[in-house]
Amino acid sequence: MTSSSILPKPKGGLMLGVGGWGAVVVALAVVAAMAPVLNLLVPVGSALHLSDYAVALIGKIMCYAICALAMDLIWGYTGILSLGHGLFFALGGYGMGMYLMRQIGRDGSYHSDLPDFMVFLDWKTVPWHWTFSESFIAQMILVVLVPGLLAFIFGFFAFRSRIKGVYFSIITQAMTFAAMLLFFRNETGFGGNNGFTDFKRILGIPIAQPSTRMVLFVLTGMTLIGFYLMARWLVNTKFGRVLQAIRDAENRVMFCGYNPLAYKLAIWTLSAVMCAIAGALYVPQVGIINPSEMSAASGIEIAIWAAVGGRASLIGPIIGAFFVNGAKSWFTQAFPEFWLYFLGALFILVTLYLPDGIVGGVKKLLNKNAEVKA
Helix, strand or coil, X not given: CCHHHHCCCCCCCCCCHXXXXXXXXXXXXXXXXXXXXXXXXXXXXXXXCCCHHHHHHHHHHHHHHHHHHHHHHHHHCCCCCCCCHHHHHHXXXXXXXXXXXXXXXXXXXXCCCCCHHXXXXXCCCCCHHHCCCCCHHXXXXXXXXXXXXXXXXXXXXXXXXXXXXXXXXXXXXXXXXXXXXXXXXXXXXXXXHHCEECCCEECCEECCCHHHHHHHHHHHHHHHHHHHHHHHHHHCCHHHHHHHHHHHXXXXXXXXXXXXXXXXXXXXXXXXXXXXXXXXXXXHHHXXXXXXXXXXXXXXHHHHHHHHHCCCCCHHHHHHHXXXXXXXXXXXXXXXXXXXXXXXXXXXHHHHHCCCHHHHHHHHHHHHHXXXXX
């Protein structure tokens, strides 16, 4: 048996086709041109105006979609179910939040160079891990470096020990829960249970003005599209084929001479960094970051978005993130007392009737119609 016999057939390139590239161009046009025009230039009273609320909501969901895409790479294509990706998302958010807190300057309630919560706790200087928090570039490097290093160290020991399946899921959730308890403590210098909020500026520009929020919206959309194209290219390379072989038959991959540890560790670290970048984009748009982003529910929700949209499809988790969070937003407004029941019913129906997610269900329907016409 040769090593190539266990790998999916090579596809090469991005494999988007004419329709796929057309969809990418349309998405770029909507994010970079149409949305800014509808929000900033179309009058508020017009039916075509895109409200600031809609911009903030869509921007937030796009950050969630990046997390769902990261989950698809490790779960859908590698077979590793993580329930701890909320930690990496939160770490990226805290990295951005630290910078934004220092940007407040003396505009805080206590008119101090220190963040308000530090003044309240009678801190005299910022702690050592805030050393580079006044530098945007340094903090953005840390947004990538800290979650990536944590993921690499954790993944190295977990994968080397060949922990997999439900046991891996449990320890990722335990790691996230331990981090949440740590960040809840006031003495760690992360704002305790209140976290960071009341941001004023980013790069010296008022963060609340519509043009700033639109720039953040466009950056988030471009990042999502960029990560999608990167993921599409990655899964069609030999590296991606090995990941899928590990998902389907890891022991056979080892017998054929491949080392699953290196492949799993690489994709695990990459997915963690993607979530951290999503968290960094999320915080200035939402205006708050606290330890609740590390809760068990947050990690489970990321997996739910991928499952509802359809694993191992890349576009599926993105659709799942928009569908679930869009429904959640509508239900919380229309039926604030019953929205949890509606969402619970939604998940049950998807599990029973769409085991391959929304994208899988649509594909089956299209194939069935094609067979009928033939």
